Amino acid sequence: MALSDKWTRAQFRTAIRRELMDSGTKWWTDLELNNYIGAWQDRVNDELEFTAGTASAAIGSATQTVTLTDVATDILRPAIVCWNNVLLSPLTIEELNNLNRNWRNVTVGGDPAVIYQETYGEVGLFPPPGADGTLTFEYPMALAFSTDTSTSDLPPWTRYSAIDYACYRAYMRNGANMDVNRAKIYKANFTSKLRKYSTLKRKYLPAGYSKFTPGNEFEVRMVQPSYGGSTMAIIAPSSLSFLDEVPTGTVNAINDTFTLTQTPASGSLKLYVDGVLMQVTTHYTLSTKTITFETAFIPNTGQAIFASYRY
Amino acid sequence: MSLVSDVQELLDEVNGSVFWTAAHIYDALNEALIHAYADTQFTTSEGTSTATESSNFMTIPTTIMIPQYIVMGGKEYWPSSYPDLERYSQNWRGEGVGLPKAFIPVSWNVMRIWPAPDTTYDEVSVFGTPWPTEINGTNTDLTADRAFKRHIVLEAGASLVKNTLPQFAQIWAVESLEEKREWKRHLRNHKGRFRVWRLRPATSFSINRGGSPYNFKGYS
Numbered sequence: 001m002a003l004s005d006k007w008t009r010a011q012f013r014t015a016i017r018r019e020l021m022d023s024g025t026k027w028w029t030d031l032e033l034n035n036y037i038g039a040w041q042d043r044v045n046d047e048l049e050f051t052a053g054t055a056s057a058a059i060g061s062a063t064q065t066v067t068l069t070d071v072a073t074d075i076l077r078p079a080i081v082c083w084n085n086v087l088l089s090p091l092t093i094e095e096l097n098n099l100n101r102n103w104r105n106v107t108v109g110g111d112p113a114v115i116y117q118e119t120y121g122e123v124g125l126f127p128p129p130g131a132d133g134t135l136t137f138e139y140p141m142a143l144a145f146s147t148d149t150s151t152s153d154l155p156p157w158t159r160y161s162a163i164d165y166a167c168y169r170a171y172m173r174n175g176a177n178m179d180v181n182r183a184k185i186y187k188a189n190f191t192s193k194l195r196k197y198s199t200l201k202r203k204y205l206p207a208g209y210s211k212f213t214p215g216n217e218f219e220v221r222m223v224q225p226s227y228g229g230s231t232m233a234i235i236a237p238s239s240l241s242f243l244d245e246v247p248t249g250t251v252n253a254i255n256d257t258f259t260l261t262q263t264p265a266s267g268s269l270k271l272y273v274d275g276v277l278m279q280v281t282t283h284y285t286l287s288t289k290t291i292t293f294e295t296a297f298i299p300n301t302g303q304a305i306f307a308s309y310r311y
Numbered sequence: 312m313s314l315v316s317d318v319q320e321l322l323d324e325v326n327g328s329v330f331w332t333a334a335h336i337y338d339a340l341n342e343a344l345i346h347a348y349a350d351t352q353f354t355t356s357e358g359t360s361t362a363t364e365s366s367n368f369m370t371i372p373t374t375i376m377i378p379q380y381i382v383m384g385g386k387e388y389w390p391s392s393y394p395d396l397e398r399y400s401q402n403w404r405g406e407g408v409g410l411p412k413a414f415i416p417v418s419w420n421v422m423r424i425w426p427a428p429d430t431t432y433d434e435v436s437v438f439g440t441p442w443p444t445e446i447n448g449t450n451t452d453l454t455a456d457r458a459f460k461r462h463i464v465l466e467a468g469a470s471l472v473k474n475t476l477p478q479f480a481q482i483w484a485v486e487s488l489e490e491k492r493e494w495k496r497h498l499r500n501h502k503g504r505f506r507v508w509r510l511r512p513a514t515s516f517s518i519n520r521g522g523s524p525y526n527f528k529g530y531s
Contacts, residue, residue, distance in 0.1 A: 002373070086401060157376070160338060182474060185474050
């Protein structure tokens with residue numbers, strides 16, 4: 001057996017019994033140890049999230065909440081949620097309330113931009129979708145042993161901590177073998193190994209993937225809302241991209257009109273001539289994709305024009 | 312002497328398994344080996360995997376414990392991340408199949424490939440720290456530097472006596488760290504990527520020969 005092979009539940013039990021010196025099931029039953037092994041797996045997986053899964057669900061228009069177990073039964077917690085392949089921004093209820101106190105009454109329409117979680121086991125879409133679509137989840141998986149021959153889906157290098165965890169639980173149990181001091185030592189060993197594993201994980205999965213924690217460092221793609229209205233100014237993620245480009249047009253001290261490839265979002269255009277920032281109205285005007293320089297500021301031959309904007 | 316007999320000697324069990332069975336010692340040694348490999352990453356191996364047509368995911372070869380980089384079609388790829396792809400394009404998930412441009416480790420044994428391959432690529436090499444060879448009844452030793460082996464033995468010993476002889480365990484753990492530091496010093500002096508630093512000429516190269524820009528005469 002190689003070190004990269006996964007252990008079965010029976011192999012875990014054998015190693016634990018060796019440590020407990022109870023190979024004959026005299027003091028601890030298999031059922032007990034199975035419970036401890038399952039709890040160990042939940043604990044390590046919950047803390048370090050080693051195994052990722054993905055699942056999709058067809059969502060009807062106007063759907064406001066989605067029950068996670070309807071999407072997949074092995075979702076430990078949602079991590080990345082996409083609507084029609086576009087990442088949704090996770091927000092807290094407080095953040096939604098700050099944006100618009102009337103957000104729950106926003107009319108159905110367009111693509112959802114925000115995912116929020118108000119109830120355990122459910123996520124909400126905001127605004128509710130105007131048409132049918134697909135919701136894709138990528139998530140840390142909940143792991144479980146079904147039989148003695150099923151293997152743990154945790155990385156094999158975590159397996160030795162199962163011995164510490166199970167012994168800690170076994171010695172904590174009331175009975176002839178209860179030994180709180182010994183349990184404390186095993187618990188300390190287990191937590192120290194957890195710390196070691198988080199270092200290993202950083203080497204193993206350098207990028208990791210963010211937890212679905214509303215209000216976390218996900219890029220929140222929205223503009224300041226107009227308070228009190230029934231519509232909210234949220235820019236759907238797919239409509240917000242940045243572009244740096246050289247506008248099209250002849251630079252010859254005569255031509256005053258230059259064209260961009262996209263229409264910039266309001267107020268987002270930064271236009272530079274030879275590295276000097278131009279001011280809208282004073283130096284130029286913008287109409288959809290067309291930039292028109294004021295007569296006194298038409299770029300001379302050889303000058304470099306550069307535009308940076310959001311669209 | 313082997314790793315197993317070294318641990319037995321440390322435990323004063325040269326003549327047989329009185330308190331610790333062979334299986335106890337194998338487990339402790341294997342755990343110490345895994346941590347030492349992962350921590351020092353002193354060796355790199357190659358494993359081969361397959362990027363299957365239209366499949367978003369690829370299995371990391373079972374010989375590789377910590378993947379470091381991928382080579383496909385003679386080109387190197389470094390592990391990427393979801394935030395990287397989001398910055399590249401917010402519609403990256405909607406991209407059709409094509410020549411893979413990015414590999415993202417998502418689970419301990421799975422990588423996402425983006426975009427999904429347009430055809431099956433059989434020869435995707437994953438380089439990284441390998442899994443150590445398991446210590447068991449037939450493989451009781453490791454070919455390695457003396458300090459590295461001593462580090463493994465002390466760590467395994469400390470882990471075995473942590474409940475019964477905590478003071479010993481603490482001392483051995485400290486000794487084990489010292490041996491690890493010694494091993495890292497050996498690495499620094501002998502391994503290729505450290506030799507670049509060791510072979511630095513007394514007079515540094517000019518910027519034209521790839522030296523530091525701080526040595527450029529115009530730099531002040």
